Amino acid sequence: MNGVSLVIFTSVGCASCRFAREQLPRLDLAIDQLCWIDAADNGGLVERYEVFHLPALFVVRDGEFFGAVQSRLTDTELNQAVSQALSRIAEELP
Numbered sequence: 001m002n003g004v005s006l007v008i009f010t011s012v013g014c015a016s017c018r019f020a021r022e023q024l025p026r027l028d029l030a031i032d033q034l035c036w037i038d039a040a041d042n043g044g045l046v047e048r049y050e051v052f053h054l055p056a057l058f059v060v061r062d063g064e065f066f067g068a069v070q071s072r073l074t075d076t077e078l079n080q081a082v083s084q085a086l087s088r089i090a091e092e093l094p
Contacts (some may be wrong), residue, residue, distance in 0.1 A: 002062055003032030006069075009056040011032065011039045018032060020055040020073060027075045030082060035060075048094040064090035 008024065010017035026033055039046050040055055049058060059066040059082055066088055071081035 001033060001035070001060075004030070004082065004086070005033050005035050005060045006031045007035045007037065007041045007049075007058040007060055008049050009037045009042075009049065009054060011054050011059075014054045017055045024074045027073070027078065029075065030079045045094075052094070059085040060093065061086060061090070063093065065086055065093045 006024070006029065008020060010021060020034070033080045037045055039056075041053060045051075049056070057071075059069055066085040069078070069081040069085050071077045
């Protein structure tokens, strides 16, 4: 995908994941798209992305991987975390 994507791993039984699913689409984020991945249905991706907790958020721009972001789910803090991630050297997608 072109642009900045926030890749989010969630699970149906996770209360924090349900909150993220509800809140993230409402935030004014400096990204182009949200990409939702069900961790229960995608064990291989969970392993490749080294997901240890849910929800897990990762930044991808134009096919380049900029790593995980950890932030409270607010516009300001998440935009700041994405900006910091994009300032890193890109890696290959897992």
